[in-house]
Amino acid sequence: MKKENKTQYVLLGLLNIHPQSGYDLKNNIQKTVGYFWSESYGQIYPTLAQLEKVGLVSKTVQKSGRQRQIYSITAKGRKILKQWLQTPITLPKIRNELLLKVFFASSIPTEVSIKHIAAYMEQTQQLHGILKQIEKIILQHPQYNPKKPYNLLTVQFGILATGAEMTWCKQALKKLQSI
Amino acid sequence: MKKENKTQYVLLGLLNIHPQSGYDLKNNIQKTVGYFWSESYGQIYPTLAQLEKVGLVSKTVQKSGRQRQIYSITAKGRKILKQWLQTPITLPKIRNELLLKVFFASSIPTEVSIKHIAAYMEQTQQLHGILKQIEKIILQHPQYNPKKPYNLLTVQFGILATGAEMTWCKQALKKLQSI
DNA sequence: ACGTACATGTAAATGGTTACATGATTGA
DNA sequence: TCAATCATGTAACCATTTACATGTACGT
Numbered sequence A, B: 001m002k003k004e005n006k007t008q009y010v011l012l013g014l015l016n017i018h019p020q021s022g023y024d025l026k027n028n029i030q031k032t033v034g035y036f037w038s039e040s041y042g043q044i045y046p047t048l049a050q051l052e053k054v055g056l057v058s059k060t061v062q063k064s065g066r067q068r069q070i071y072s073i074t075a076k077g078r079k080i081l082k083q084w085l086q087t088p089i090t091l092p093k094i095r096n097e098l099l100l101k102v103f104f105a106s107s108i109p110t111e112v113s114i115k116h117i118a119a120y121m122e123q124t125q126q127l128h129g130i131l132k133q134i135e136k137i138i139l140q141h142p143q144y145n146p147k148k149p150y151n152l153l154t155v156q157f158g159i160l161a162t163g164a165e166m167t168w169c170k171q172a173l174k175k176l177q178s179i
Numbered sequence C: 001a002c003g004t005a006c007a008t009g010t011a012a013a014t015g016g017t018t019a020c021a022t023g024a025t026t027g028a
Numbered sequence D: 001t002c003a004a005t006c007a008t009g010t011a012a013c014c015a016t017t018t019a020c021a022t023g024t025a026c027g028t
Helices: A007-015 A022-033 A041-053 A075-086 A097-103 A110-140 A150-177 B007-015 B022-033 B041-053 B075-086 B097-103 B110-140 B150-177
Strands: A057-061 A069-073 B057-061 B069-073
Touching: A007 A022, A007 A041, A007 A057, A007 A069, A007 A075, A007 B097, A022 A041, A022 A069, A022 B097, A041 A057, A041 A069, A069 A075, A097 A110, A097 B007, A097 B022, A097 B150, A110 A150, A150 B097, A150 B150, B007 B022, B007 B041, B007 B057, B007 B069, B007 B075, B022 B041, B022 B069, B041 B057, B041 B069, B069 B075, B097 B110, B110 B150
Parallel strands: none
Antiparallel strands: A057 A069, B057 B069
């Protein structure tokens, strides 16, 4: 397993919270880090198999009911996870299709750009609302521990980021509508 | 050439401004849309060949001096570009390694997260500064046309986005340092 | 009995980076 | 003449999505 492949670390990170199946992992990635990370089954299942082969996770087949493949992180897996958590971060590589279309928009009608930006704003607004709700839930949760604000911090990142994007959309729409 | 592949549209978009070589395209992508889009030679050269094969661009070999392969957009290419510019946008797929490391940070020392966020802030701050300078240059440019503010708009998106990230970094650092 | 969600995977295709190979031109 | 940068490309590899295949369990 190559060091750079990040899929494995999301899986290890979630398995470090509690053992679960590939199916659970897919859902939990969406629920917990879905705003800034995603994985498909085509990545998850092969990566789990690979992680098991090198001993970073172990598999047990659920006895009762359905034959679910439950994965647990091993001591070795925890070590590798912690190591990765401490390696320097790199800036995310973004590829924003809206901005590309806006940048090259000189040869098409202004209304098209307006429509694109409006659509972007709507979708961003929706995400912003969801993140605000999540923030509220975290803060109201009786077990919220201010010494471990990591989940809250990532949600707040999303709130600020989407907020800025909405601000830009409003500005951009105003400017384009005045043309 | 598949419709969904976006590399071709950046190339068409830039060739629509003026004819240039693959090497130029690489540099110009960086200079113009580099903040939110990038391409490697491994994508550019094969895509140019493909675009020529289907008649969206044409190639002429520079006569004088170096034998540069200069590509121009064709009428058909312009048509395809315009069509794409009008198709609905999709939200960018982000994968933020910093947030992943912060999210899973409960099992490692707080100082590690602080270091990560500080590094992120520094890099973001630098980009923010560059974008502010570009904005100033655009606005001061005598040929700036307020009826075609597309370049300015993308730069301003970057300024607002990086600004929000810097705000978050400061908040997050303050919170973590108080633990 | 039927639909929905649970559940696990694989194969093919696509997307994208990196390393390599090669050589020309320019300026100090 | 040497280094830098201009310039074009390919091959190998890595990353990722999508479509497909297959079947189970649960609630109504």
